Amino acid sequence: MRKIFSKWIDNYFSNEEVMLLLVLLAAALGVILYLGQTLTPVFTSIILAFLMQGMIEWLRKRNVPHFASVLMVFTLFVGILLSLMLFIMPLVWKQSINLFNELPRMVAQAKSVLLLLPQQYPDVFSEQLITQIIDLATAELSQLGQLVVTYSLNSIAGLVALLIYVVLVPILVFFFLKDGSSLVNWWVSFLPRKKEMLSQVWAEMDQQIANYVRGKVIEIVIVGSVTYLAFALLGINYAALLGIIVGLSVLIPYIGAALVTLPVALIGFFQWGWTNEFWYLMLAYGIIQALDGNVLVPLLFSEAVNLHPVSIIIAVLVFGSVWGFWGVFFAIPLATLIKAILNAWPKSHSFIQAGPETD
Structure with missing residues (x-):
């Protein structure tokens, strides 16, 4: 058994590049697990810059200078971000509040519909089953209400975090778009030639x-x-x-x-x-x-x-x-x-x- 296990190790883990890859994967996993929340603005900026890199390449193929391409794409990004913040998100937030305020009416309407089921289908639904379903739904809605109250109490901290994202992410996106290739080459320079x-x-x-x-x-x-x-x-x-x-x-x-x-x-x-x-x-x-x-x-x-x-x-x-x-x-x-x-x-x-x- 030891010979078989030893040959299996030599077969799959004897290559130097394998060990390098395992180290890189372990380091990446460690960063995500322990620093993922802290570095979320950085990850978000990298993803957004990655999404817009195709537009920059498209402009450069049409003889637009790199810095001008970055400015054009970044301006479009800021315009979309402002549209989301000023028009779409307030509308979604308003509708979310209206939906939460209308939940009691929906619950009452659902109760009236459920209470009719034992009368229409007595062989399938019993009053005890319907009562249990209503009690369970009421308990879940009560927990949802407590969650909303807790979120509202923590809204100041969330607002501060949102402001940090609004300011920090666009700055990082700009520099990742502008100097992305240089940053990648700098990181690659630390890797072995082979x-x-x-x-x-x-x-x-x-x-x-x-x-x-x-x-x-x-x-x-x-x-x-x-x-x-x-x-x-x-x-x-x-x-x-x-x-x-x-x-x-x-x-x-x-x-x-x-x-x-x-x-x-x-x-x-x-x-x-x-x-x-x-x-x-x-x-x-x-x-x-x-x-x-x-x-x-x-x-x-x-x-x-x-x-x-x-x-x-x-x-x-x-x-x-x-x-x-x-x-x-x-x-x-x-x-x-x-x-x-x-x-x-x-x-x-x-x-x-x-x-x-x-x-």
Whole structure:
């Protein structure tokens, strides 16, 4: 057994580049786990700069100087950021407050509907079961109210953190756009000259991560905007809030669309009941989801990530628990990174091909 284990170690971990890669991965994981919250503005700025790098390259190919390209792209970024802060976020916040204030009426309406079930379907629903469901829902809403109160008490600290982000992130984005190549070359200068494995992994991941992140942001914007317009035309309440939720749901493959269906259906039901307007709403929502999955995703993600659905779901659960929102956002690229590392991992087949040894 010791010989087999020793050969397995020599087969997969004897290469110097493997040890270097393991050290880099361990260092990156340590930074995320212990300094992730502190360095969140830096990570956010790197991601935003990475998203805009394609626009800078497009301008440079048309003979626009680098600094001028950076200024043009950065000005566009600041304009979008100001639009979000001055128009979209206040609207979403107002609708969120209105929804929370309307929850008691919705709960009362839901109780009246649930209490009719034992009369209409006595063989399926009992009064005791309906009472338990109502008590459970009331308890959950009470916890939600306490959470809102706690958040409001901590709003000053949150406001300070938001101001830090608003000031710090644009500054970091500007310098990452302006000096990104110099910073990358400076970090690479600390690595050994022999880094074929790292180069192979980077070459495999660079284009895929770029296409995925940019495509995912475009998908969020398109799905959220179309959802808001469709819901606003149908006249449903909280159209902007639902548009944000539906747009962000595309971050979680296979699960997000199913989860966000519930709030859409509930808000539509509490507003209209079982009327034609409710079914028009669900039909529009179903069409948006179908077009997203069958038209938009194939167009945006031309280089499909070759991962099994089970691997994607596991990656979302694992990285989401480790890194929260950003873990969910980067679950598929991180899973693809692991696959690229396994493909590039140096190994000989002598251990696999050799038969069992006899003493």
